[in-house]
Amino acid sequence: MRTRIVPAYSQLARCYDLALGRASFAHLRRLFEALALRYGLRFRSAADVGCGTGLFARYLAQSRGVPVFAVDRAAAMVSVARRRCAGARVRVLAQDLRALALPRPVDLVTANFDVVNHLTTLHDLAQAFRRIAVNLAPGGHFVFDAITDCDPLGGRSRYVRPLPGGIVQEIRWDPLTRTLQGSALFRQGQARAERHVERAHSLLEVGHALRDAGFAIRGVHDAATGAAARTCPPRVAIVAREAGRRAARSRGGAECT
Numbered sequence: 288m289r290t291r292i293v294p295a296y297s298q299l300a301r302c303y304d305l306a307l308g309r310a311s312f313a314h315l316r317r318l319f320e321a322l323a324l325r326y327g328l329r330f331r332s333a334a335d336v337g338c339g340t341g342l343f344a345r346y347l348a349q350s351r352g353v354p355v356f357a358v359d360r361a362a363a364m365v366s367v368a369r370r371r372c373a374g375a376r377v378r379v380l381a382q383d384l385r386a387l388a389l390p391r392p393v394d395l396v397t398a399n400f401d402v403v404n405h406l407t408t409l410h411d412l413a414q415a416f417r418r419i420a421v422n423l424a425p426g427g428h429f430v431f432d433a434i435t436d437c438d439p440l441g442g443r444s445r446y447v448r449p450l451p452g453g454i455v456q457e458i459r460w461d462p463l464t465r466t467l468q469g470s471a472l473f474r475q476g477q478a479r480a481e482r483h484v485e486r487a488h489s490l491l492e493v494g495h496a497l498r499d500a501g502f503a504i505r506g507v508h509d510a511a512t513g514a515a516a517r518t519c520p521p522r523v524a525i526v527a528r529e530a531g532r533r534a535a536r537s538r539g540g541a542e543c544t
């Protein structure tokens with residue numbers, strides 16, 4: 288039987304939490320709380336971009352009692368997030384974060400579990416960071432994780448693993464193009480597969496894109512342990528503060544106006 292290729296997350300959305308979301312959420316929540324404590328993060332509003340099924344957006348709203356925007360571009364993820372967040376102070380928006388336009392600026396933006404790696408060119412990464420900066424209140428924080436180009440698959444160039452829900456996940460790492468080519472194969476019913484392409488950004492690239500967008504970096508942490516990153520871990524968690532576009536311009540050199 289032929290395998291039908293379907294758009295990314297169109298099929299995975301239904302069983303995303305069972306397959307990946309819940310386990311990763313448990314870790315993300317602990318990591319976020321450790322960073323929030325360490326950096327004294329206080330916020331009266333927030334947005335979780337690339338929100339997926341809305342677990343983290345709902346957590347932010349319920350744990351802090353603040354309004355939260357949950358943003359994703361995949362229609363199937365947006366539907367699950369809408370159901371998940373019904374009754375919570377969460378407004379789910381179908382948007383691409385490269386054109387992020389929140390109804391009003393927020394004090395905190397989060398992007399969890401590889402969201403920024405789905406931006407597969409430096410142009411897209413820079414554009415998304417600029418839009419996030421514009422949608423933050425002055426001095427607001429951006430907290431996100433990212434896979435780096437430092438051995439992202441732990442010494443392997445490929446792995447295949449079964450996931451709950453009858454899914455087989457395969458990921459290949461190509462160090463030349465710095466891409467992670469993922470696929471999720473759904474074996475129940477008619478065989479379907481999704482392709483997921485991610486780019487492993489270098490820490491330098493992420494740092495430049497943040498600064499150009501007007502962010503000051505407050506901390507870079509090993510996302511696995513939460514410890515401050517001393518080398519280059521495979522996945523980092525970064526805390527950045529909106530420092531004003533004037534600051535970004537002045538770092539670019541003198542301007543004639």
Ligand SMILES: C[S@@+](CC[C@H](N)C(=O)[O-])C[C@H]1O[C@@H](n2cnc3c(N)ncnc32)[C@H](O)[C@@H]1O
Nearest residue numbers: 337338339359360361364383384399400402405
């Ligand atoms: C691996 S999932 C992570 C979901 C969620 N943040 C979590 O922690 O489980 C990546 C999500 O990012 C979304 N995404 C990827 N690129 C995006 C973009 N340019 N704009 C908005 N959402 C995007 C995908 O649709 C998907 O829901």
